[in-house]
Amino acid sequence: MRRPSEQGRDRPTPRADVVAPEQMRALLRARRRFFVPAWAAFLTAAALFFGLAALAPQTFGIPIAxxxxxxxxxxxxxxxxxxxxxxxxxxxxAHWDERIADIRAAHREVAP
Structure with missing residues (x-):
């Protein structure tokens, strides 16, 4: 009898990137184009805001108006x-979800 961890190993796991590598790469590029600048903006703002609060808290009290x-x-x-x-x-x-759904649909057409 097979152990649960060995079940299903005799057949390969279908992967969407094998079926549609161009679409998957385009999706990953699109996500990366968003996440790299977004994370950079977030981390920069967080470092400045919390760093200023920790290292120079008196600056938060400076009146500007x-x-x-x-x-x-x-x-x-x-x-x-x-x-x-x-x-x-x-x-x-929402757009990425549509692209993933298209890749999955293409995968279902190819997979048995």
Whole structure:
């Protein structure tokens, strides 16, 4: 009797990138074109915001307008960046899901 970990090893696991390598590579490139700049923006903003808070907390109290310290403005910009990146991800992921569905459909046509 086979162990559960050995079941299904006699037949190869179908992979979408074998069926449609061009479409899969294009999808990965599209995702990378979004994620690299998005992560760079997020990490830069987080490092600046939290680094400034940790290393020079007095700068958050500098008034830039009557009743408006710099910390409030930086917090608003940081929150806006997070929401913007989330919104852009949601819009693009819907397109990526459609492309994945197309690749899976092509795979189902080829796989037994």
């Amino acid at each position: 009557p009743g408006m310290p710099l910390g409030v403005l930086l917090s608003v910009f940081y929150t806006a960046l997070i929401f913007t990146l989330g919104y852009l991800y949601e819009r693009r992921s």
